Amino acid sequence: MLRARDIVRRDALTGGEIVDRVVLDHGDRHRRRVAMRGVGGLAFLLDLPTATVLEDGDALVLEDGRLVWVEAAPERLLEIRAASEHALRRLIWHIGNRHIPAEIAADAVFIAQDHVLVEMVRGLGGSAEPVTRPFRPEGGAYAGGHGHHHGHGHD
CATH class of the missing domain: 3.30.70.790 (UreE, C-terminal domain)
Known part of the structure; x- marks a missing residue:
């Protein structure tokens, strides 16, 4: 099954081929590993290293480089x-x-x-x-930037 192992946060999204979108409520946007199906029918496995809050406007990066848009329901x-x-x-x-x-x-x-x-x-x-x-609730003082993860190091 096609996998999504990374996230590009909405403020860092600069391009890429968006091939589908997932529409998720607040509870379903806090995930690590789950089978998903986009609105357009694309089936894939979300397979992140840690449980992460997916924000409205983020994109999931499929292993072939294409993107799946995340939309808050x-x-x-x-x-x-x-x-x-x-x-x-x-x-x-x-x-x-x-x-x-x-x-x-x-x-x-x-x-x-x-x-x-x-x-x-x-x-x-x-x-x-x-x-x-x-619904886009606050992440909390200990949320660590809503599970910030998009494949680069920080200085």
């Missing part, structure tokens, strides 16, 4: 907002205290749907509305 999320910047920071602190994945935007926070957190957010004066969009 739309997911059902909560969009959390607050009346002020200070109130939003307070909500972020409470959400962070729950140790759940969160995507922090300039004026909102996105988390997976959770009825308990909806009540908490609203109880603290914020809003929590369902949305469907790709």
